[in-house]
Every structure is written in C-alpha cells, then in structure tokens.
Amino acid sequence: MALCCEILLVPSKMLENSLPKCKKTPWTRARRWVCFLMLFLVMGTSALIFYNSSPQVSWPLNVWTIKLLPNQSHNNVTPSVSSIPPADLSQSEYFVPYPHQYHFILDEPNKCQQESPFLVLMIPVAPHNREARDIIRSTWGKEIRVLGQVISHYFLLGLSKEEHEKKPLEEEILKESQRHHDILQSDFLDSYRNLTIKTMVMFEWLSSHCPNTSYAMKVDSDMFLNIHNLVNMLLKAPRHLYMTGQVLRGVYVLRDSTSKWFLPVSAFPESTYPSYALGMGYVFSLDLPKKIVEASAHVKAVYIEDVYVGLCMRHLGLSLTDPPHGLFIATIPFFRGSCYWTSVITTLLENSNQLANVWITYQTQTQSGC
Template sequence: MLFLKMPRFKKYQLRLISVCFSALLFMAYWEKIDNNIVTHVMSFSYRYIFNSFTFINTSLRVNPEDALKYNKRRYLLNHERKCDREDVLLLLFVKSSSENFERRRAIRSTWGNETYIATTLGVTVRVMFALGLHPEPEYRSKLKMRLFLEDQRYHDLIQQDFLDTFHNLTLKLLLQLGWKETYCPRSQFLMSADDDVFVHIPNLIHYLQRSNGKDLWIGRVHRGSPPVRDKESKYYVPRDMYPWLSYPDYTPGSGYVLSRDVATKIYQASLTISASFHIDDVFLGICAKVMDVAPKDHLFFSGEGKAPYHRCIYNQMMTSHGHVGDIREMWKRATEAEAGQVSSGLIWRLYCTVVKVRLLCVPFISNSYSCKAAFL
C-alpha cells in the first residue's frame, strides 16, 4: 500500500514545491510591483484631482539665449526649397538613424511615396527623414558618403550636427519643429513618425481633409504617466530634472499629427523651455501645456504592437508600430483591402465589429489598439 501511495505523494510534493517557489518569486518582486502600483495611483491622482501643472511656467523656463543653444544646430544636409512650389497639405517627418538605409527605401516605395500620394489622393505631401550624426566616429565617416549619395538621389534627408542617441531625441524634435517653421510654414499639418511605423496614408489624408485644419493634435494619448525613477531604465528621469508626480498629457513619439497653428505654438514654447529634458514626446507635452494645447486621442494610432493583419483593421487604421522588415507586405495588404473591400452595409459592419472584438479585446493578444476601437 505504501508503494502504491508513493506516486501520489510525489505529485503533491511537486505541487507544494511549485507553490512555494511561486510564493518566493512573488515576494521577491512584490516590492517592485507594489512601488509601481503606488507610483501610478499617485500619478493619476495628481493628473485627475489637481490637474494644474502650473509649475511648468515657473520651473522649466529658461532664457532665450539658453534655449537657442538647443534650437540652432548646424545643418549638414538640407533642402531649403522643398516646400516652395506647391501648397503642402502634410509635412511628414520620419525620424531615422543614419544607418537605416533599407527602412528609408521601404518607406519611399510604399506609404511615403510622394508621387503615389499626389496621383492617387490628389494632394501634396512632403516626406522628409530627420537625422543626426552616428554616435561612433569611425562608423560616422563611413556613412557620410553613402548618405550624401542617397540624398543626391532622393533629396529628402535633413541632418543636423548632433549625436543621434536616445538622450538627444528632443534635439530631433526641435529639428522638425524648426524646419517646418523656417522652410515649410504653409504646410497645413505636421506629422512625426518613427522609421519602424507604418502609416496608412489614404486613411490619414481623408481624416485631415475632413478636419477644419485648426487646433488639432492627434495620436495615442498618454494621460497621468509618472516619471520613471528606475536608474536602469532608459526612460529614467532624476528628481532634480523633474520632481513632480505626473507628466502632462502627451502623444508617443512613434506617431502623431499637429495642425499648423498647434505646431507653431509648440515651437514658440520650445524656445522658452529647457531642451535638456531628453524624453522628446514628454517635452512636446510640456511645451503644449505651456500654450494650453491638449491632445486628442485617436483609437487607431498604434500602441507598442503591430496592428492585426485584417481588412476590418485596415479600413480605419492610421498607424501601426514595430515594422522593420514587413512594411512592403503591410502596404500591399492595406492597399489591396482598400481597393477591394465593401465598407458599407449593416452586415459588413456587424462582421467587422465581431472580428475587431476578437482581435483587440482578448487580453494579451494585441497591444496595438485599445478594445474601444473595436466598436468604432
């Protein structure tokens, strides 16, 4: 009998060991989890109860001379007359790294193809790539001639003399805002996107044409986000740089759109705020708050993940994040869907709602769009 009970005993013993091990892991990480929860609760409370951010006007301002140190960088590649000849509906800046030649080629041949946009959609869009300098001097010199030849062929690279690192992303934001104000002031809209983002240009253009062209700032809005105090994180912000509990509302740098008037206001604010704050999208939110500008959440601007591959998604998508080698595939699917799908009718709408619920509302399946997007 003892022999017969041994397997059952071993099974329960294994379960007990597993439970104990899980409990130890939970205890080991509880402090970190607990701190994270507390931080977010405090940040949301600050955002939704106090909601003033009046400290920005007094604490983060600098004199114009100090601001110009960040705003007036020397151009290494520039195209001053790119917007001269025609009225530009959209100036679309793609933030790229100098070595990402293939990503730029893929964008030029798909959603960033200016000729396709003009012919198919009947509007003028200028697609420019914002670059800094490669941080490694040896590699930088090797890239210099390749970038020169690329620019001679496509005439779409804008490069300034700052090191292209994560901590200089705010300088790349200032490049875009300043270039628009100086060389493309009549552009009705400004968009900023990463070079691993897919932009559904037809949907975006139709949306912009339906808007009134003023007081517009759209993207995936982050509200009540707390500063990261973990020194191991690349998003770490020390308290002496930003001591408060919550950031103003902002849109992630992966993709957002500003109307001309909003872009000008934010640029003007950037001339009074210290650009030493290195998280570019939060810096954008700080400048916007100074000018009393608020972002509008668009449910089909992507989060961190890629949009699901489905016709019902393509019908409404604006951006999809995380595309390195599959932009051409996404472009093919999205444009074929637009050409071939029937987007009206009750049956089609019900079908797409069911599909989107399955794709967007099941936990841990997708982190591209929120579940609310399924019901639009």
C-alpha cells in the same frame, strides 16, 4: 495563551463554534483581547515592512493608453520643471542642450514651399539605416497625392556616433540625398538621448520652410501608415492649434532608476506627466511648430521627446485632441479582422523590414474592397 492563538488561527465560523468551549471568565476575556491586539500589531508591522521594501513597479511610456489619473489643474500639482532654477539642472543627465543653434548639413531649402503640400511627413531615422528609408520610399512614402491632396515626406538625420564609419557614411548619405531629395541632416549627434533635439530641429525646419502647408506628422520609421485614412481624417480636422495621435493622460513619472524612461524627482518633481502624444506618430497643424519652438525657451528640455512636446503644449495652455477611436494603434492586435490595415492610420511594427510584407497585405485588402 496557546489556546487563544489556536482560536485566532481558525476561520471565523469555526471560531464562533469554538468559543463556547472556553470557560468565559473575566481573565479569559482579557487574554483573548491581548491575543487580538498582538495579532493586529504583528500584521500591521509586517504590512509596513513589505510596503517599504517592495520594489517600485515601472511600465514603459509607450504601452499605456488608459487614463491613470484624472487631469489636474496647474494649481494642484507641484511646480513644473520649467520653474526650477536653471543652475540646479545644468549638469543633469536627464536634459539635453536645447535651445541651441543647430545647423543643417543637408537641406531641401525650397522644396516644401514650391510643392505647397497639404501634409508633410517627417520621419526621424538613424544615419546608417538606409534600408528603412528605402522600404518607406517603396511603401507609404511613395504616395504623393491622396484624395486630391499633395503629400511630401522628409527623413530627418543627425550625425553618426561611429567615428570609423563617419566619412564613408557621409558620402553615401550625400549621394542618397542627391538622388531622392528627401533628406534633412543636422549637426547634432544622432542618438536615443538626443531625440528631443531631433524633434525640436524638426519643428524649427517646418516653421521656416513650409508656409503653405496645413499639417505635418512626425512618424517613426518602423510604423505602418495608412495615408488615405490620415488625409481623410485631416480634411475634417481643425486647421489651427491642433495636435492628435495616441494621446496619453495622467501617466506616472517612472522613478525606477533601471527604467529606460527614468526621471528622478530632482529633475522632474511632478508625479504625473501632462497630456502628450506618443512620439511614434502624431499629427499637428502647421501653426504649432513656431509656438512650440518659442515655448522651448521657457521649458527645460527633458530627454523624453514626446513628454517634452507635451510640456511645451501645457506651457502654451493648449490641449491635445483625441483622434477618432481605433485609428492610432500602438501594437498589432493579436485578433484582428480581415480588413484591419485599411481601418487604421498607424500601427507600430516589430521593425521596418516587416513594413514591406504588411504593405502587400494592405494593398490586397484595399483591392478586395475593404
């Protein structure tokens, strides 16, 4: 048996050369087959143990832009979350209280209708982050007319979760609102887990306040935004049932409980998400907000806000549109040309403070003829 095991451990070419050294008797051949069978069983058992014990690898939702799986028809996937009986989900920590009657504490009820902008920028930001709001007001937020089109912006806030700073912060935000007239604050708790509520409140406000607006964009406060390129794209875009951005398709649901975007099978039984646009920046025609709000009555609200918008779009039977290549960028490329900032629409920055420096570079590139 030792000889057979030694033969099995050498490379195949050496094995061929070494076989003639063994006396080929029926008993030798039988021993050889036993060795092969034992090695096959050991290797198979080891592989099975490794597969079952290895941890599941997870990736953040906002990294991947490739098609991980081909699109599947609704008949070929497990039931969507909207088909799960509500009683099974009522206590789940992976869902948020929406639909719900939220109210605006600070509002600009007539401004959007009076201005009739071509494009409205909706910027979700934490109540305490005054610095981010001021940086945006001094950079891409100050552009109010681009290519002959009127642009408006609003900062969308919830309530502070810090009780000790609640009263003084409310007074500061009120003064800020009276000065700039660009703050919308609703009475939900402002937190990461409530981003879906924040997004749906945004859709509610747009559907009821901007009847003459063609497009809106939800854009995070730590984003570089090239409004000139955005408006140029939208002037050639569809006016109805349109949503675009960095569109992800076939993204796997993360089952690793340590992940920031974890959803268990009990909360979401499908293995992949429907197509959705990354929440850091997506654009849509103004006929969509009302439809998405109506769809939300039939789709249980998961806490991952961009995924939830994708679920509502699927419920409506609507597809997302891929933008022209290279306009919506997740992170700053390590290698980029001298005209990079004039060639894109969005890029995610490290923080809002970086925006001030990037904006200077963008203006320099614009003036140099990029």
